[in-house]
Amino acid sequence: MTEWLHMGFMQNALAAGILLSIVLAVVSCFVVLRKFSFIGVGVAHSAFGGVALGALIGVSPTVSAIVFAVCVANAIGVVGNQKRLSADTAIGIFFSLAMALGIIFIGLSNTYNVDLFGYLFGNILAITHQDILIIAVLGSLVLASIRLFFKELLFVAFDSEVAHVSGIPVMFLDHFFLTILALTVVISMKVVGIILVSALLVIPGAAAAQITDRYGAMFAVAIAVALFSTIGGLCISYYADLASGATIVTLASLIFFVFFGIGKWLKGKG
Amino acid sequence: MTACQIMTSPEPDILVDISDVWVRFDGKWVLKSIYLKCYEGEILGIVGPNGGGKSTLLKVILGLIAPIKGTILLFGQKPGGQARLNVGYLPQISHADRSFPVTALDVVIMGLYQQMGLFTRFRPRHRQAALEKLEQVGMADHADKPFGVLSGGQQQRVQIARALVSDPRLLVLDEPSTGVDSVGQEDFYELLAGLRDSLQRISVIMVSHDIGVVTSHADRVACLNREIHYHGETDSDMDSDIHQKVFGRNLKVMVHDARCVSCNMRHVDHD
Ligand SMILES: Nc1ncnc2c1ncn2[C@@H]1O[C@H](COP(=O)(O)OP(=O)(O)OP(=O)(O)O)[C@@H](O)[C@H]1O
Numbered sequence: 001m002t003e004w005l006h007m008g009f010m011q012n013a014l015a016a017g018i019l020l021s022i023v024l025a026v027v028s029c030f031v032v033l034r035k036f037s038f039i040g041v042g043v044a045h046s047a048f049g050g051v052a053l054g055a056l057i058g059v060s061p062t063v064s065a066i067v068f069a070v071c072v073a074n075a076i077g078v079v080g081n082q083k084r085l086s087a088d089t090a091i092g093i094f095f096s097l098a099m100a101l102g103i104i105f106i107g108l109s110n111t112y113n114v115d116l117f118g119y120l121f122g123n124i125l126a127i128t129h130q131d132i133l134i135i136a137v138l139g140s141l142v143l144a145s146i147r148l149f150f151k152e153l154l155f156v157a158f159d160s161e162v163a164h165v166s167g168i169p170v171m172f173l174d175h176f177f178l179t180i181l182a183l184t185v186v187i188s189m190k191v192v193g194i195i196l197v198s199a200l201l202v203i204p205g206a207a208a209a210q211i212t213d214r215y216g217a218m219f220a221v222a223i224a225v226a227l228f229s230t231i232g233g234l235c236i237s238y239y240a241d242l243a244s245g246a247t248i249v250t251l252a253s254l255i256f257f258v259f260f261g262i263g264k265w266l267k268g269k270g
Numbered sequence: 271m272t273a274c275q276i277m278t279s280p281e282p283d284i285l286v287d288i289s290d291v292w293v294r295f296d297g298k299w300v301l302k303s304i305y306l307k308c309y310e311g312e313i314l315g316i317v318g319p320n321g322g323g324k325s326t327l328l329k330v331i332l333g334l335i336a337p338i339k340g341t342i343l344l345f346g347q348k349p350g351g352q353a354r355l356n357v358g359y360l361p362q363i364s365h366a367d368r369s370f371p372v373t374a375l376d377v378v379i380m381g382l383y384q385q386m387g388l389f390t391r392f393r394p395r396h397r398q399a400a401l402e403k404l405e406q407v408g409m410a411d412h413a414d415k416p417f418g419v420l421s422g423g424q425q426q427r428v429q430i431a432r433a434l435v436s437d438p439r440l441l442v443l444d445e446p447s448t449g450v451d452s453v454g455q456e457d458f459y460e461l462l463a464g465l466r467d468s469l470q471r472i473s474v475i476m477v478s479h480d481i482g483v484v485t486s487h488a489d490r491v492a493c494l495n496r497e498i499h500y501h502g503e504t505d506s507d508m509d510s511d512i513h514q515k516v517f518g519r520n521l522k523v524m525v526h527d528a529r530c531v532s533c534n535m536r537h538v539d540h541d
């Protein structure tokens with residue numbers, strides 16, 4: 001039963017998956033609390049444009065994806081803050097623009113030396129020790145910086161206007177968080193894929209929110225949900241020969257629905 | 271004459287000084303040539319009809335909205351910088367979401383975040399301070415309840431406690447008594463008067479539709495219907511000489527009685 005754990009690529013995938021679970025879970029809690037779910041979708045898809053740009057100009061897709069996604073995330077932040085344009089509209093436009101540019105870049109590059117399919121859907125067979133190192137370093141950076149601004153981010157998510165009045169730099173924190181969101185997307189690409197990473201930027205936090213009413217508990221439950229679905233999803237995908245990213249997201253969604261039901265039941269009782 | 275009285279300066283400190291402020295939204299003037307002062311240790315009431323610009327004026331004072339023209343001094347400084355650390359704010363419409371996983375106590379402690387500094391979690395003394403404020407607004411028994419399960423009026427009280435918890439010099443309250451029951455309101459206005467009369471001489475700027483409430487609890491009242499219509503002490507008719515000296519020459523003074531009939535009318539668009 002533990003045979004899957006002895007495969008080299010599985011060990012890499014598992015190591016990467018466990019590190020990512022924690023990062024994605026913590027980020028997803030703030031995504032849910034700050035109501036940034038759709039921004040997560042937009043930023044994730046914009047990473048595709050970055051990967052394609054890397055393929056075109058011959059730089060590492062990770063590097064170009066980071067630059068591209070961070071720029072798009074912050075552009076969404078700037079445009080979404082304008083009164084004339086709702087944030088949803090801004091995201092819709094930026095995310096289709098980034099995808100369109102990605103398709104143009106692929107057409108121009110004419111090379112198939114980059115496994116675009118792997119970036120879109122995730123490919124755990126391709127995870128290298130270097131990838132794990134990148135995930136570990138950038139993931140720790142993301143977690144440490146969230147720790148640094150934890151209570152400020154919480155206040156901004158709860159009531160940004162009062163937070164601003166009390167002296168908290170709301171604009172800075174929003175852009176800071178969007179940057180972190182972009183970094184998280186990029187380090188998750190190879191494991192879960194660009195298409196599905198936005199799901200994991202929402203589901204762990206959303207599932208945890210169903211059954212908790214304290215923020216500390218919400219973060220703990222979200223991490224547990226992400227770890228369980230990643231480890232379980234990798235294991236199931238190995239034995240059932242399914243796509244790993246899709247299996248992880250399906251499992252996480254199932255947990256969400258179960259927690260949703262439990263949450264309803266708890267509220268009905270109390 | 272006692273020593274104390276000699277030392278007291280005749281002009282009390284001005285905490286908020288607004289002169290000739292104009293604000294426009296979508297081509298319509300919402301605030302027109304507003305002059306207003308708020309002194310240390312006073313409760314200043316602002317009344318006026320819906321859409322009269324009361325919330326907008328508070329946001330201008332807090333630096334949330336930049337006026338097209340005019341100057342605002344908050345503790346002698348431009349709003350938005352260090353000055354706002356001395357302000358407690360209660361918005362009219364709370365953006366807080368009922369499902370947000372925080373307790374009433376957590377919400378009050380948020381008012382102390384800016385004082386705590388980065389990385390630090392709250393300490394027992396912060397918790398103690400927050401509990402004291404919850405006690406003052408009669409919500410101590412609900413400290414550990416999720417914020418979302420509280421009633422609207424209870425949430426309002428918790429948010430008042432958050433505005434108070436950092437011991438600000440100025441409280442800016444937008445419709446503070448909305449949803450608070452009459453017993454709670456009496457306690458609340460008593461609390462405000464107590465803060466004003468305390469050693470810190472806290473000032474309060476309070477918006478309300480309820481002219482009765484304002485005239486009985488505020489020291490001075492401004493009626494705002496895009497312009498300031500009447501501005502004076504609640505119980506005395508103001509001599510227009512003093513009026514000009516205190517509020518500036520450019521203040522448009524419209525003569526009407528202290529119950530401020532015109533403020534009960536719908537505003538007229540002057541554009
Ligand atoms: N962000 C905004 N964008 C456009 N118009 C606005 C904005 N905020 C306020 N207004 C307009 O400004 C006018 C004054 O609004 P404000 O909220 O200041 O009134 P108010 O006196 O607080 O009213 P109420 O008693 O209903 O609270 C209204 O006509 C409103 O439509």
Ligand SMILES: [Mg+2]
Pocket residue numbers: 324325326362444
């Ligand atoms: Mg208002």
